[in-house]
Amino acid sequence: MATIYDIAKACGLSPATVSKALSNASDVSAATRERVRKTAQELDYVPNAGARALSQSRTWSIGVLCQDASQMGLWHYLFAQVIESFKDYVEQHGYDIVFISNKVGNLGLSYLGHCRYRRVDGIFMVNADYTQKDTKELIDSNLPKIAIDYEDEKIGCVKTDPNESMKMIFAHLHRLGHRNIVYLHGERGKYISEARISALEKATSELGDEKTQFRLFPSKYYSIEGGYESMKKLLMATPNDRPTAVIASDDYSAIGVIEAIRDAGLSVPEDISVVGFDGIEITQRTNLRLTTIRQDTKAIGEAAAKSLLAQIAGEKIEERTISLKPQLILGESCKDLNI
Numbered sequence: 001m002a003t004i005y006d007i008a009k010a011c012g013l014s015p016a017t018v019s020k021a022l023s024n025a026s027d028v029s030a031a032t033r034e035r036v037r038k039t040a041q042e043l044d045y046v047p048n049a050g051a052r053a054l055s056q057s058r059t060w061s062i063g064v065l066c067q068d069a070s071q072m073g074l075w076h077y078l079f080a081q082v083i084e085s086f087k088d089y090v091e092q093h094g095y096d097i098v099f100i101s102n103k104v105g106n107l108g109l110s111y112l113g114h115c116r117y118r119r120v121d122g123i124f125m126v127n128a129d130y131t132q133k134d135t136k137e138l139i140d141s142n143l144p145k146i147a148i149d150y151e152d153e154k155i156g157c158v159k160t161d162p163n164e165s166m167k168m169i170f171a172h173l174h175r176l177g178h179r180n181i182v183y184l185h186g187e188r189g190k191y192i193s194e195a196r197i198s199a200l201e202k203a204t205s206e207l208g209d210e211k212t213q214f215r216l217f218p219s220k221y222y223s224i225e226g227g228y229e230s231m232k233k234l235l236m237a238t239p240n241d242r243p244t245a246v247i248a249s250d251d252y253s254a255i256g257v258i259e260a261i262r263d264a265g266l267s268v269p270e271d272i273s274v275v276g277f278d279g280i281e282i283t284q285r286t287n288l289r290l291t292t293i294r295q296d297t298k299a300i301g302e303a304a305a306k307s308l309l310a311q312i313a314g315e316k317i318e319e320r321t322i323s324l325k326p327q328l329i330l331g332e333s334c335k336d337l338n339i
Contacts, residue, residue, distance in 0.1 A: 002043035008039055010039050030142060044189075062090055062308065063100040064121040065138070066127045076222055076252075077280040078297060079126050082148065085301025086124055093309060095121070102134050110134040112141050122308045125150070135238065144311035146304045149192040156311070156320045158304045160295045162192065165326040166199035169247055169275050169293065171207055172328060177337030178245040178273065179211045184219035184230050184257065186249040193249075200247070219249050227256025235264050244273060244337065251276035251283045251292055257290070258333070271333035289331035299324050 007142045008015045021028045021036035066079055087097050100114050111134045122144035128135045130150050139154050151157030173181055183200055204214045217234050220226030227248055248254035255278035258268050268274050279294025304323045
C-alpha cells in the first residue's frame with residue numbers, strides 16, 4: 001500500500017508538502033495540489049484513518065441510531081431514504097457512518113457506550129424510543145447530535161411541519177364534505193404523536209363547523225397488521241356511527257386500514273375514505289393510489305447532515321428545530337361527498 005513518502009518521492013516533494021496538499025492547505029499552490037492528488041490516485045494511496053483522527057482530533061465517523069420497539073428500522077422506506085440522503089451528504093464531506101446499537105456482542109454497551117467505543121464525532125437519531133434509558137443517556141451527553149421528529153432543549157430536530165401537515169389533511173377532507181373523521185394515531189406519549197394530534201385538533205377547531213365530529217382511536221406506527229387490527233376494532237365499536245373518513249398514522253398502517261375495510265365488506269373510498277402519512281413510493285403505484293402527506297426524505301437527510309456537521313465543527317447553530325414543508329398528494333382513496 002502506498003504511503004505519503006511514496007507520493008513525496010514520486011513528486012520530488014517533501015512528505016510535509018504532500019500532507020498539506022492532500023488536506024487542502026492554503027499555503028500549497030493549486031498546481032502542486034493537483035499533481036499530488038493525481039500521483040496519489042495513480043499509486044492507489046488510501047489515507048490512514050487512525051493517523052488522520054489523531055492529527056485532527058476527529059475520527060471522521062458519524063453514528064446513526066435507527067432502532068425502536070417497532071422493529072421497523074431500516075425496513076421502513078422513509079427512514080431508509082432519509083439515511084441514504086444523510087449518508088450521501090456526509091460522505092461528500094469526508095465522513096463514514098456507523099450504525100449504533102446497544103446489542104453489540106456481549107459487551108453490554110449502551111448507545112452512548114457504543115458511540116464512545118466507536119469514537120464517533122456525532123450521532124444522527126432517525127428512529128428511537130426516546131423514553132428508553134439508553135436513549136435518554138445519549139441525549140443527555142455532550143456528543144453533537146440531531147434527531148428526526150423529536151426535540152427538546154438538548155437536541156436539534158428536523159421534522160416535516162406537523163401543524164401544516166394535519167391542517168392540509170383536515171382541510172382536504174372537510175372540502176370533500178367529511179364531517180365524521182377518525183384519526184388512528186400512533187402510540188401516545190411519543191413526541192410526534194402528540195404534535196400531530198395537537199395539530200389536528202387545532203385544525204378541526206379552526207376549520208371545522210358545528211357538524212364536524214372528530215375522534216381519536218389508538219393504533220401503531222409502521223405496521224400493516226397494526227392498522228388492520230385498529231380499523232377492525234374501530235368498525236366493531238362504531239356500527240351505527242361509522243366514520244366517513246379515517247386518517248392513518250402512516251402509510252404502512254393505511255395499507256392495513258384499507259384491507260380491514262375491504263374484509264368487512266365495505267369499499268374504499270365509496271364507504272370510507274382513507275388518508276395516510278409519509279408518501280412512500282409503493283402507495284402511489286397501487287391500483288388505489290393513497291391520498292397522503294409526502295415527506296421530502298432528501299431534504300430531511302441533508303438538513304440533518306448540515307446541522308450535525310456544523311455542530312461537530314463548533315459552529316453556532318441558529319436554527320435548532322428545522323421544520324420542512326409537507327406536500328399533500330391527492331390519490332384515489334378519498335371520496336367527494338358533495339357530488
